[in-house]
Amino acid sequence: MIRASRQQAVLALVAIAALLAMPWLVTSDYYINIATQIVIAAILAMSLNVLVGFGGMISLGHASYLGVAAYLTIYLSTHAGVGALGSALIAIGATTLLAMLFGYLALRASGLGFLMITLALGQILWGIAYRWASLTGGDNGLGGPIRPRPFGIDLMNPTAFFYFTLIFLVLAVWLISRFVQSGLGQSLQGARDQPRRMRALGYNVWLIQWLSFVFAGFWGAIAGMLYAYYHQFVSPQALHLTTSAETLLMVVAGGTGTLFGPVVGAALVVILKNVVSAYITRWLMLLGVVFVAIVLFMPEGIVPGLRRLRETMKMRPASSAEASLPAAEERTT
Amino acid sequence: MTAPALEVTGLHRFFGGLPAVRDVSMRVPVGERRLLLGPNGAGKTTLFNLIAGDFPASRGEIRIFGENVTGKTADQRTHLGMARTYQIITLFPKNTLVHNVVISLLGLLKLRFNPLSDIRKHTALWDEARSILALVGLEHLAERTVADTSYGEKRRLEIAMALAQKPKLLLLDEPLAGLSADERRDVERLLQTIPRDVTIIMIEHDMDVALAFADVITVMQHGQIVVEGNRAEVVADPKTREVYLGH
Amino acid sequence: MNFWVIQGLNGLAFGSLLFILASGFSLIFGLMRIVNLSHGAYFMLGAYVGISAMAAGASFWTAILIGGVAIAVLGAVIERLILRRLTGQPLAQVLVTLGIAFIIADACVWIWTGDPRPVPMPRELAGAFRIHQLAFPIYRLFVIGVAFTLAAALWFLLERTRLGAMIRAGVDDLNMARAMGIRTSVLFPVVFCLGSALAGAGGVLAGPILSVYPGLDTDMLPLALVVVILGGVGSLLGAFIGSLIIGFIYSYGQALFPDLAYMILFLPMVLVLTLRPTGLFGRQAI
Numbered sequence: 108m109i110r111a112s113r114q115q116a117v118l119a120l121v122a123i124a125a126l127l128a129m130p131w132l133v134t135s136d137y138y139i140n141i142a143t144q145i146v147i148a149a150i151l152a153m154s155l156n157v158l159v160g161f162g163g164m165i166s167l168g169h170a171s172y173l174g175v176a177a178y179l180t181i182y183l184s185t186h187a188g189v190g191a192l193g194s195a196l197i198a199i200g201a202t203t204l205l206a207m208l209f210g211y212l213a214l215r216a217s218g219l220g221f222l223m224i225t226l227a228l229g230q231i232l233w234g235i236a237y238r239w240a241s242l243t244g245g246d247n248g249l250g251g252p253i254r255p256r257p258f259g260i261d262l263m264n265p266t267a268f269f270y271f272t273l274i275f276l277v278l279a280v281w282l283i284s285r286f287v288q289s290g291l292g293q294s295l296q297g298a299r300d301q302p303r304r305m306r307a308l309g310y311n312v313w314l315i316q317w318l319s320f321v322f323a324g325f326w327g328a329i330a331g332m333l334y335a336y337y338h339q340f341v342s343p344q345a346l347h348l349t350t351s352a353e354t355l356l357m358v359v360a361g362g363t364g365t366l367f368g369p370v371v372g373a374a375l376v377v378i379l380k381n382v383v384s385a386y387i388t389r390w391l392m393l394l395g396v397v398f399v400a401i402v403l404f405m406p407e408g409i410v411p412g413l414r415r416l417r418e419t420m421k422m423r424p425a426s427s428a429e430a431s432l433p434a435a436e437e438r439t440t
Numbered sequence: 441m442t443a444p445a446l447e448v449t450g451l452h453r454f455f456g457g458l459p460a461v462r463d464v465s466m467r468v469p470v471g472e473r474r475l476l477l478g479p480n481g482a483g484k485t486t487l488f489n490l491i492a493g494d495f496p497a498s499r500g501e502i503r504i505f506g507e508n509v510t511g512k513t514a515d516q517r518t519h520l521g522m523a524r525t526y527q528i529i530t531l532f533p534k535n536t537l538v539h540n541v542v543i544s545l546l547g548l549l550k551l552r553f554n555p556l557s558d559i560r561k562h563t564a565l566w567d568e569a570r571s572i573l574a575l576v577g578l579e580h581l582a583e584r585t586v587a588d589t590s591y592g593e594k595r596r597l598e599i600a601m602a603l604a605q606k607p608k609l610l611l612l613d614e615p616l617a618g619l620s621a622d623e624r625r626d627v628e629r630l631l632q633t634i635p636r637d638v639t640i641i642m643i644e645h646d647m648d649v650a651l652a653f654a655d656v657i658t659v660m661q662h663g664q665i666v667v668e669g670n671r672a673e674v675v676a677d678p679k680t681r682e683v684y685l686g687h
Numbered sequence: 688m689n690f691w692v693i694q695g696l697n698g699l700a701f702g703s704l705l706f707i708l709a710s711g712f713s714l715i716f717g718l719m720r721i722v723n724l725s726h727g728a729y730f731m732l733g734a735y736v737g738i739s740a741m742a743a744g745a746s747f748w749t750a751i752l753i754g755g756v757a758i759a760v761l762g763a764v765i766e767r768l769i770l771r772r773l774t775g776q777p778l779a780q781v782l783v784t785l786g787i788a789f790i791i792a793d794a795c796v797w798i799w800t801g802d803p804r805p806v807p808m809p810r811e812l813a814g815a816f817r818i819h820q821l822a823f824p825i826y827r828l829f830v831i832g833v834a835f836t837l838a839a840a841l842w843f844l845l846e847r848t849r850l851g852a853m854i855r856a857g858v859d860d861l862n863m864a865r866a867m868g869i870r871t872s873v874l875f876p877v878v879f880c881l882g883s884a885l886a887g888a889g890g891v892l893a894g895p896i897l898s899v900y901p902g903l904d905t906d907m908l909p910l911a912l913v914v915v916i917l918g919g920v921g922s923l924l925g926a927f928i929g930s931l932i933i934g935f936i937y938s939y940g941q942a943l944f945p946d947l948a949y950m951i952l953f954l955p956m957v958l959v960l961t962l963r964p965t966g967l968f969g970r971q972a973i
Contacts (some may be wrong), residue, residue: 165778165781169784178911180811197821211918212957212960212961214957215964216960216962217962218777219716219720219722219777219778219781220916222722223912223915223916223917224723224912224956224960225914226724226766226908226909226912227909227913227916227956228953230905230909230948231909231949231952231953234903234909234949234952235947236950237949238945238946238949239946239947239949240946240947241946241952247587257725282556284936285555285556285558286555286556288559288560289552289554289555289557290546290549290551290552290554290557290559290560290901291553291554291555291556292554292555292557293543293546293552294546294552297532297543298575301530301532303494303530304512304516304526304530304531305515306493306494306513306514306518306548307494307514307515307518307523307524307543308515308518308543308553308601308605309490309515309519309547309548309605310515310547311513311515311516312515313554314732315552315553318553318555320534322555343852346904347905349665349789352785355782361515364766382609389793389797391789391792391796392789392790392793392794392797393785393794394789395785395786395787395789395790395791395793396786396790398782398785398786398789399769399781399783399785399786399787399790401782402779402782402783402786403769403772403773403783408765412695423477
């Protein structure tokens with residue numbers, strides 16, 4: 108783990124250099140906008156990977172943080188008269204609070220139960236956005252020119268906005284890579300592999316998973332704020348199960364538990380969605396087919412991901428057998 | 441008078457109505473070496489799991505150094521100075537030996553909640569982990585991954601991870617199981633180096649080592665304590681014979 | 688007064704539909720440990736198949752049968768060709784069922800277009816039941832009757848038959864059940880088909896009340912999840928009570944606070960997860 112991360116750091120520098128050079132290489136706004144979408148999706152996917160890859164917690168509700176932060180950012184600055192910076196800070200703060208609540212609820216269970224609760228909570232938020240039209244605009248969504256002008260720089264310019272989002276990606280890569288090697292990140296990975304052993308070593312597994320959940324929610328909120336700035340519009344689609352599923356696909360396709368897998372996955376999914384969808388209109392079907400195909404035909408291709416997940420799932424019955432239990436105790440999987 | 445290291449009163453544990461541990465009471469004073477004997481399925485490991493807090497007791501009370509821990513979680517009990525090893529080895533196989541010991545040390549430090557500070561930069565932590573590996577004679581393998589070590593080495597690492605936490609109460613679950621004669625001698629010698637003020641409770645089947653090691657022996661059968669006393673008393677008691685020979 | 692009775696009956700009717708959906712989902716999850724995220728899509732597809740059957744001249748009753756059988760066959764194929772290959776990999780199974788749900792949802796838009804489709808009510812059940820000043824659609828009373836009958840039938844199946852005894856043993860402890868000689872290769876397809884059939888037939892039955900539209904699947908799926916979280920894993924009684932609770936809350940919520948109806952669905956789930964993570968009638972945490 109330690110040696111691999113040095114290679115990753117070099118790769119990261121190369122990738123960032125390439126991204127910095129992007130606007131000189133491609134001059135079309137169309138491609139710069141796609142690159143911006145990739146950057147935002149990458150931040151979201153990296154934050155989900157904290158849960159899925161490093162924590163072994165499969166969430167199907169990660170769109171919650173993207174969507175709520177996006178709604179708040181737009182609502183506060185267009186409807187509540189809050190300034191740009193204030194809107195962003197309140198949106199990120201409130202969304203992080205939401206992650207505290209959702210984390211508390213979802214971590215009442217583990218494995219499939221965790222997945223079900225995150226999905227249900229996410230869809231309830233979608234339902235609120237869709238039905239509470241007086242506040243959210245319902246299906247029509249909310250919009251308005253909200254890109255800020257930090258230090259007088261016009262972010263309406265696609266290239267300027269691209270660099271603006273890139274700053275956040277670099278921050279995310281830096282802080283999440285630190286997280287992975289930090290005390291909390293190491294504890295989280297231990298809790299993923301051997302929760303029972305970690306408890307015996309003095310780790311409060313629940314608290315460690317909850318703190319990581321909140322950390323992931325925070326970065327989801329950052330992605331949501333950028334999403335709001337980019338589209339200058341948000342609709343219930345941002346909160347929908349398909350958005351959560353797309354994000355999970357980015358993580359799984361790119362390689363769970365690796366630092367840059369989700370970035371690669373985000374690029375793949377965004378390009379697939381933009382480019383391929385220009386020729387065939389059935390994105391949802393394609394998304395479904397990709398999901399089924401990856402699981403069925405390329406389980407090794409989902410990089411180390413599903414293999415490890417399979418191992419984690421196998422390990423649980425084994426650990427309860429070791430406790431000489433008649434298995435009723437720990438059938439959380 | 442100081443409180444005993446461990447005091448268990450009227451402990452029960454049922455699995456689906458079947459008792460795995462029934463009405464167990466025991467008192468282990470500070471510094472004692474206690475041996476748990478009994479045939480397979482006697483409830484020894486279940487008793488360990490109850491003491492360690494892996495699952496809650498159905499009835500009864502557990503006190504560690506006088507503090508009632510019956511309702512406390514496993515990690516809270518560890519912070520009171522308890523450590524344990526496992527019968528079936530549950531290390532982190534893809535990490536290096538020294539990394540495993542660092543994880544063990546980290547469990548008691550506030551650093552475990554820090555999301556920013558890179559643990560690789562805490563050199564004192566890694567040095568300490570290496571010195572503990574040296575204690576069990578594994579310092580030359582510090583950078584090897586656990587998966588690439590022998591069974592005996594894993595067993596010693598298991599003990600190193602427990603010792604790293606400088607426990608006052610140490611639960612050893614069959615530390616000698618499956619070891620060669622040479623490896624046994626190593627582990628035996630290692631156990632003798634543990635300071636006398638550390639209370640040790642051990643499950644072990646190797647009678648020679650175990651009997652020499654123990655101050656007091658508790659014999660369990662069918663989830664209950666059958667005999668308890670010093671070596672001579674337990675060996676002389678006809679009930680011990682009954683447990684092992686079935687009359 | 689009228690308001691409370693009518694909304695109560697509406698809640699009962701909606702809860703009944705939910706039970707038809709959630710009982711199958713809960714059985715499959717409890718026994719096979721598969722979170723079937725296609726279950727909402729089965730419900731929607733069943734309804735569309737029913738519409739087409741009626742368009743081709745079938746009666747409403749035949750359409751229910753066709754919807755149920757079609758989805759049972761689909762479920763059998765998916766179980767045999769896909770889910771069984773992933774035995775012992777619960778997360779891979781979840782992701783596959785999610786993918787299948789998307790495929791079905793998009794195929795439905797493709798075949799039946801994106802416009803909502805009303806489903807005609809069977810003529811013999813049209814009209815309202817009147818007592819004093821109250822009028823209540825007969826069809827909804829019928830749906831309530833169906834759900835209660837189904838609950839009784841499932842109870843009989845689980846508690847009084849050999850198949851039911853095997854299912855209960857499997858829900859309690861699958862390894863033990865296998866050790867006792869219960870053949871999961873027979874039991875799993877039966878339960879998966881039964882759950883699928885209930886979803887498909889339930890979709891047709893729901894048609895006259897909910898109508899059929901793209902998104903019906905993702906509207907219903909989370910409700911099934913919430914019912915199982917509320918009621919407890921693998922518990923028929925839990926699914927029944929959970930469905931009725933959600934039905935009532937949804938109905939009164941819609942009528943009293945239309946904006947917030949969805950948010951109120953949160954509350955029982957938050958309460959149960961906080962106070963009793965095993966669900967109301969479950970014996971193990973989900």
